[in-house]
Amino acid sequence: MSVGQFEELLQTVAPHLTKQTTNFREPIDPEQCLAVCLRFLSIGDSFTTIAASFRLGISTVSIIVKQTCDVLWETLKDTYMPIPNEELWKTTALRFSEKWNFPNCISALDGKHIVIQAPANSGSQFFNYKGTFSVVLLALVDADYRFLVVDVGASELGALPFVIVADEAFPRRLPDDQRVFNYRLSRARRIVENAFGILSQCWRVYQHRLQVAPETADSIVKATCILHNFLRRANGNHGAERMRDTFRRYFNSPAGQVPWQVPHVNRGLPQ
Template sequence: MELRDYPDRFKIYFRMSVAQFDALLAILKPHIKKKTTNFRETFDPEQRLAVCLRYLSTGDSFTTIASSFRLGISTVGMIVRETCDQICLQLKDTYMPTPTEDIWKHTVRRFNERWNFPKCIGALDGKHVKIEAPANTGSLFFNYKGTFSIVLLALVDADYRFLAIDVGSYGGNSDGGIFADSALGRTLHRGTLNVPAPLELPSAPELGKVNHVIVADEAFPMKPYLLRPYGGKRLQEDKRIFNLRLSRARRISENAFGILTQRFRVYKRPMEVNPDLADNIIKATCILSNYLRHEVMGQVSQVDSFDFDNAGNACLEEFQRPRGNRASEEALHIRDTFRKYFVSAAGEVPWQYDRVRCGHTVIV
């Protein structure tokens, strides 16, 4: 009896159903199949995909997997690298489309429907992915948590799917600095990411038009397109309500990281691979996460992920980072406009006052 004869066990082993595995194999098979020669007998595509998914879903070492599949350790490493590369290449066009205005509008609608935050195009956060200390890199990958890591910066939609990812920054860098240097940060700064034009908030024309915004925590700078909470401990009620509403929308990014970590347990321990392979592994897991959510929801996912490696690179020399981190008057005005909206008859929700007055800051 094969593993696929036990659907429940198969799902636990690979973090997907037999049908999902077969659909993925059908996409990848022509690209991971190797030719048989006089000097070697090839490892068939199904087994190659199984080896890769075994590593991603369990986090077992190459040595353990090599023993289970009766392969060499270097062969397992090669299979994981090549399969992750093909996952990125072959699933990119379907599950990692470059955002269009229609995609942003869909995201805005879902954030308003599910999390009561209008004009929001995504929740932004960074995750430190632990790796073994690379040789001859000094403290570049050493982070404030006392471990070595590379950073996954992700923009997430209202349904826990990755809209945009930036992978590979040194763990010693701050989230705000990584965002400023990322293709997402550069394209937003230039206004070339197909984001819809400013619009009025629902049923509140008196507040004027506002930008579509990303919600983030205190680690990121205030921008006209990026909202962060008000700072301080003794805030007025309207500011606490704004922080509550923003936190409720922003936590989606943290939840998406939690889902990713539980589904792909390679994140549970330091990756014993070089940084380049770690980058590919992270990208592949993010794409697979979107693929699995698409399969579960039963509809074509239009809002999954954005490949930073192929965006905005031609304009690197044109970008100049703004001097200093002080928020502009425009950014502060936009945040104040959202604050006023959330305590107005058009924008308030019934539970916000009880939550704030009881001392709650985030709704779980």
């Protein structure tokens, strides 16, 4: 995140993080609250480590992270994850057709388990089939890896026009036409997996088990999803496209090419 993006975020959340001064202590300023929260989300340090770095109490850091995540979600969601309407679905479907060659697709759907510490006295409530405790992020993702709808916990999406792509529709050992369908479906559906991958790489808090209560985990997940959209819309796709073109030129240059690449990509094409 750039300094400019941090300042933009700060202007948005500061009015909601400002606390009144009391006779007992000076309030922690919004800039420090945001810095503490982003440090936790982006690095994944423990509350203990962050508390030492910012000279704060461990419980104070815990409160700051929860409250700031909630403020990020509430102040950004209407701009960076608005409630979908017919126009948005049509725009998304057009992008899926243009970019991934799957017509009438309004989003890709998948879920991700966010591993958390075992909550006290929760029984099997948060225990999953992988043998860990987790909260589940269910997400609809557009053709440009942005989250359209996220749900942490129980998930009911209701009926929608067009289609949402999910897992393969046909089993293995198929005739060619069904394998082609599965390929085209997989090509569109992998967008949601890629979005989860981008989310986890950008916010390294996901590299560790979350040592927080489930309600705090929910706040963390929603905050990182809305920040994901904020950063993608702030940066646009131009940076990624420039990087792609840089590699394209390198792979086709004398320095970067490999001898088998052209025969490989032309394999099976009519001569």
